[in-house]
Structure formats: C-alpha cells, structure tokens
Amino acid sequence: xxxxxxxxxxxxxxxxxxxxxxxxxxxxxxxxxxxxxxxxxxxxxxxxxxxxxxxxxxxxxxxxxxxxxxxxxxxxxxxxxxxxxxxxxxxxxxxxxxxxxxxxxxxxxxxxxxxxxxxxxxxxxxxxxxxxxxxxxxxxxxxxxxxxxxxxxxxxxxxxxxxxxxxxxxxxxxxxxxxxxxxxxxxxxxxxxxxxxxxxxxxxxxxxxxxxxxxxxxxxxxxxxxxxxxxxxxxxxxxxxxxxxxxxxxxxxxxxxxxxxxxxxxxxxxxxxxxxxxxxxxxxxxxxxxxxxxxxxxxxxxxxxxxxxxxxxxxxxxxxxxxxxxxxxxxxxxxxxxxxxxxxxxxxxxxxxxxxxxxxxxxxxxxxxxxxxxxxxxxxxxxxxxxxx
Amino acid sequence: xxxxxxxxxxxxxxxxxxxxxxxxxxxxxxxxxxxxxxxxxxxxxxxxxxxxxxxxxxxxxxxxxxxxxxxxxxxxxxxxxxxxxxxxxxxxxxxxxxxxxxxxxxxxxxxxxxxxxxxxxxxxxxxxxxxxxxxxxxxxxxxxxxxxxxxxxxxxxxxx
Numbered sequence: 312x313x314x315x316x317x318x319x320x321x322x323x324x325x326x327x328x329x330x331x332x333x334x335x336x337x338x339x340x341x342x343x344x345x346x347x348x349x350x351x352x353x354x355x356x357x358x359x360x361x362x363x364x365x366x367x368x369x370x371x372x373x374x375x376x377x378x379x380x381x382x383x384x385x386x387x388x389x390x391x392x393x394x395x396x397x398x399x400x401x402x403x404x405x406x407x408x409x410x411x412x413x414x415x416x417x418x419x420x421x422x423x424x425x426x427x428x429x430x431x432x433x434x435x436x437x438x439x440x441x442x443x444x445x446x447x448x449x450x451x452x453x454x455x456x457x458x459x460x461x462x463x464x465x466x467x468x469x470x471x472x473x474x475x476x477x478x479x480x481x482x483x484x485x486x487x488x489x490x491x492x493x494x495x496x497x498x499x500x501x502x503x504x505x506x507x508x509x510x511x512x513x514x515x516x517x518x519x520x521x522x523x524x525x526x527x528x529x530x531x532x533x534x535x536x537x538x539x540x541x542x543x544x545x546x547x548x549x550x551x552x553x554x555x556x557x558x559x560x561x562x563x564x565x566x567x568x569x570x571x572x573x574x575x576x577x578x579x580x581x582x583x584x585x586x587x588x589x590x591x592x593x594x595x596x597x598x599x600x601x602x603x604x605x606x607x608x609x610x611x612x613x614x615x616x617x618x619x620x621x622x623x624x625x626x627x628x629x630x631x632x633x634x635x636x637x638x639x640x641x642x643x644x645x646x647x648x649x650x651x652x653x654x655x656x657x658x659x660x661x662x663x664x665x666x667x668x669x670x671x672x673x674x675x676x677x678x679x680x681x682x683x684x685x686x687x688x689x690x691x692x693x694x695x696x697x698x699x700x
Numbered sequence: 701x702x703x704x705x706x707x708x709x710x711x712x713x714x715x716x717x718x719x720x721x722x723x724x725x726x727x728x729x730x731x732x733x734x735x736x737x738x739x740x741x742x743x744x745x746x747x748x749x750x751x752x753x754x755x756x757x758x759x760x761x762x763x764x765x766x767x768x769x770x771x772x773x774x775x776x777x778x779x780x781x782x783x784x785x786x787x788x789x790x791x792x793x794x795x796x797x798x799x800x801x802x803x804x805x806x807x808x809x810x811x812x813x814x815x816x817x818x819x820x821x822x823x824x825x826x827x828x829x830x831x832x833x834x835x836x837x838x839x840x841x842x843x844x845x846x847x848x849x850x851x852x853x854x855x856x857x858x859x860x
C-alpha cells in the first residue's frame with residue numbers, strides 16, 4: 312500500500328513581464344520561501360527537491376546547479392525535469408511518486424521561468440525537430456492559431472465566445488494578487504478589436520511571456536498531519552504523452568485523431584469513480600494557452616459533450632460563481648511563466664480546496680479539484696486533489 | 701637628462717567570423733526521404749508491417765504497434781488537400797540568424813493523397829483567396845539542397 316501524500320505548503324512569486332531586479336535563483340528563492348512560510352517549516356527539513364524549467368528559453372544550461380542554496384537543495388537528493396509545457400506538473404508527479412513510495416517523507420517541487428531573458432517564441436521555433444519541421448514553425452502561436460480555426464469551423468463557436476472566455480480570465484486575474492496581466496477588460500469588443508498575431512488568433516487571445524516561480528511542499532500522511540491543519544490530499548496523478556507528428560498539434564481538423572487528454576481523463580475518472588465530471592469534481596485549473604483552446608479542452612476533459620465547450624461559456628457555467636468554475640485564478644492566458652505554469656495550476660487548485668484563494672475563491676464549496684497541464688503535441692498531466700481522502 | 705618614451709608593444713587584432721553551426725544527423729529512415737527528395741524530387745515513406753499504415757515521417761518504429769517498421773518503402777503523391785492554414789501577422793525573429801522571419805508564405809496542414817499529413821507553405825498569399833484553396837501540389841526547388849521537405853519551395857493551387 313502506497314503512502315498517502317498531501318500538499319502542505321504553497322508559494323508563488325508575483326508574476327511579471329520583467330524581473331530585472333532579481334536573477335533566476337533569487338526569483339526561485341522567493342517562491343521557496345513563501346512555500347516554507349505557508350507550511351511553517353524550514354526548508355532544511357525538506358528531504359528532496361524536484362524542479363522544472365525550459366533551459367533553452369533562458370539559455371542557461373543546468374540552472375538548478377546555480378540555485379542549490381536558494382532551493383534548500385544543497386547536498387540533498389533531487390533533479391530537474393523537462394517534458395516541455397508539462398514540466399511543472401511532471402515534477403509534481405515525481406515528488407508525489409517519491410513520497411508515495413515511502414522513500415522520502417517530504418519533497419519540494421518547484422517550477423520557474425524568467426522570460427525577460429530571451430525570446431521564447433524564437434526558442435520554440437528554433438528547437439522544433441531540426442531535420443523535420445525547421446523553417447515552417449511559428450512557435451506555439453502558429454499551432455494554436457490552427458487550433459482556433461479548427462474549433463471555429465467544427466464546433467459552431469463564434470469569436471464572441473472566445474472573447475467571453477478572455478473576459479472571464481481577466482476578471483479572475485484582476486482578483487488574483489499574483490497574476491501577470493490585469494487588463495480590466497469590460498467588453499467583448501475590446502478583445503475582438505485587438506490585432507492579429509497569427510491569423511485568426513488575436514493579441515488578447517493568447518498568453519503572455521511571464522517571469523515567475525511556484526513551489527509546493529509535499530508530505531506523507533504522518534508528516535502532513537503534524538505540519539498543517541489543512542492538508543490538500545493528492546488523490547491521483549496521471550500523465551500521457553503522444554507522438555509528435557499528427558494532423559494538428561493541438562486542434563484536430565480531421566476529427567479522427569486520438570487525444571492524450573481524452574485517454575488520460577477516461578482513465579483517471581474511471582479509477583476514481585468519477586461518472587459525472589461537473590458533479591463529482593468541484594472546479595478545475597486547466598492549462599489553456601489560448602481562449603479557443605480552453606473551450607476545446609472542456610470537451611477533451613469531458614466537462615461537456617463534443618462541440619459544446621462554447622455552450623458552457625455562454626451559460627456562464629465556468630465563471631467563478633458558476634456551477635463548475637474553471638481557472639478562477641485568471642489562468643495561463645493571464646500568467647505564463649512556462650516552467651511554473653502547471654505548478655501554479657496545482658497550487659491554485661489546492662488553494663481553492665483549502666478555501667484560501669481569497670478574492671478569487673469560487674462560490675461552490677471545493678471538496679475536489681482538478682489541475683491539468685498541456686505541452687508538446689497534446690501531452691497531458693492531470694492531478695486530482697481532495698480535502699479528505 | 702632627457703627621458704625617451706619607452707616604446708609600447710603593438711597589438712595586432714585580426715577579426716574574423718567563424719560560424720559554429722550544428723550538424724544534425726537525419727538518420728537512416730529520414731535520410732532516405734532526404735535523399736529521394738534531393739536526387740529525384742520524390743516523397744517516400746515506410747509502411748508498418750503489422751498495421752500496414754504509412755509511418756510519417758519515415759521512422760524505425762511504428763508508435764502504435766510498437767514493432768520495428770522495416771523497409772517497406774512507398775512513393776507518395778506530392779498532391780494533396782489543404783485542411784487547415786494560418787498566416788503570420790506579428791514580426792517573428794529567426795533566432796539562428798537574428799533576422800526577421802523571411803518566409804512570407806502562409807503555413808498549411810496538407811493531407812497528401814496517400815493519407816499522411818504534412819505541414820508546409822502555400823504559394824497563395826491573398827487572405828481572401830486562401831479561403832477557397834483546396835487542391836495543391838508541391839513545387840520543388842530547382843536544385844535539390846538536401847533539406848528534406850525544405851527542398852519543396854511551397855504548394856501551388858491546382859485545378860482538377
């Protein structure tokens with residue numbers, strides 16, 4: 312029988328376009344310090360660390376070796392992991408597995424990215440399989456542009472629905488002290504009038520490049536109960552990767568391809584006895600690089616039927632006060648320090664379970680929450696959190 | 701007494717640029733695609749011995765069946781149907797050369813007549829005309845450069 316594992320400490324930095332005031336390791340230290348303060352413990356008492364970052368975005372090789380001190384990792388076991396966009400959730404999965412195995416009683420999980428250093432879109436474009444896709448890619452934006460067009464053509468969604476998703480995100484972001492873009496958007500027209508990046512994706516349809524870090528402390532059941540009165544239990548974690556060459560990296564114009572989200576969701580829901588997602592899970596923090604992708608993901612995570620994601624938006628079901636809130640934090644479209652982004656999804660879901668999300672706490676009582684991560688060609692990590700097991 | 705100025709050593713600085721580029725291996729299977737494209741302006745790929753589906757791009761293993769793919773090579777059509785497209789509006793920079801992304805052509809997902817999907821450029825640049833582009837065919841560069849799909853300039857609209 313595996314050990315039960317809980318999140319006992321949650322910490323993140325304020326997320327910004329620029330953090331010229333700190334270097335990478337000092338920025339990470341802010342999140343680690345916040346997580347330790349939240350758990351009311353000293354990082355010296357954490358046994359192992361796991362960390363996520365995209366090295367090519369900052370151009371710093373092995374950044375973790377520069378920050379052993381700041382992470383509290385000096386002479387401790389642990390490692391850095393890169394699985395693309397999902398990295399910040401993959402390290403959480405690692406921490407979870409190590410603590411569940413009984414090898415460690417506590418683990419520190421960190422995701423970070425300092426995007427004022429380089430040019431992320433250029434780095435993504437450059438790192439596309441060199442002998443295959445080079446010269447064709449337009450970073451992540453081009454792929455999400457095609458996804459948006461696919462969704463528009465197949466689902467019946469209109470641009471105003473995507474704009475409504477963006478309004479919802481901004482409303483959450485403005486209430487979240489840590490979020491990056493707080494635009495104070497009032498009308499869908501503001502979004503519909505923003506210029507195109509890659510047609511048909513507009514400036515306000517896509518996520519920013521942020522600097523930030525997020526740290527979580529995990530503990531075994533015995534330790535967790537000593538550390539905190541409000542442990543957030545990790546009920547399940549699942550990850551699924553896919554081959555990189557398909558008709559669409561994120562959208563499926565053919566309607567025939569397999570999605571790792573579908574397979575991961577089916578498996579996770581089945582083994583946790585979840586039959587009605589919006590009833591059995593209380594809210595979700597999902598990794599949505601664009602507003603169009605958010606509606607698409609509603610469908611692939613089975614929050615609704617196929618081609619009905621936009622109807623959830625139209626009915627306000629996924630609003631903060633709605634029946635099934637999604638991304639009350641403002642989500643990725645407001646805040647995207649890539650290595651930290653999936654870790655923030657888990658952190659925000661955990662805050663909702665604890666009831667500690669402050670001004671962006673959802674109306675519904677959150678007993679169970681879902682956090683998801685997305686990367687590569689539809690790579691997926693899903694994390695299920697509970698107030699009690 | 702006069703003091704003569706002590707002669708200082710003269711440094712000679714020679715500037716020269718020495719590019720240190722990456723050298724990626726195409727590998728056995730992609731290598732064949734590269735060679736056929738360069739020498740014969742042909743697209744080839746291999747077929748899975750178990751599910752009989754075309755593997756694209758050509759690879760050593762069929763991901764679904766998890767079997768060694770082998771050498772059942774097939775020549776593919778360079779004609780296809782556009783199923784999705786987009787075009788760049790914001791200025792993107794080429795990180796390798798520090799220049800503005802030079803290629804002005806829209807990007808499309810094209811279903812080749814053999815059923816595999818390929819991402820490449822379209823010759824048609826007019827946003828209005830793009831909406832009706834359906835059937836396309838590869839226009840190969842005059843001289844093969846050994847760049848695989850990069851030996852195709854773009855896909856041109858065809859009437860059938």
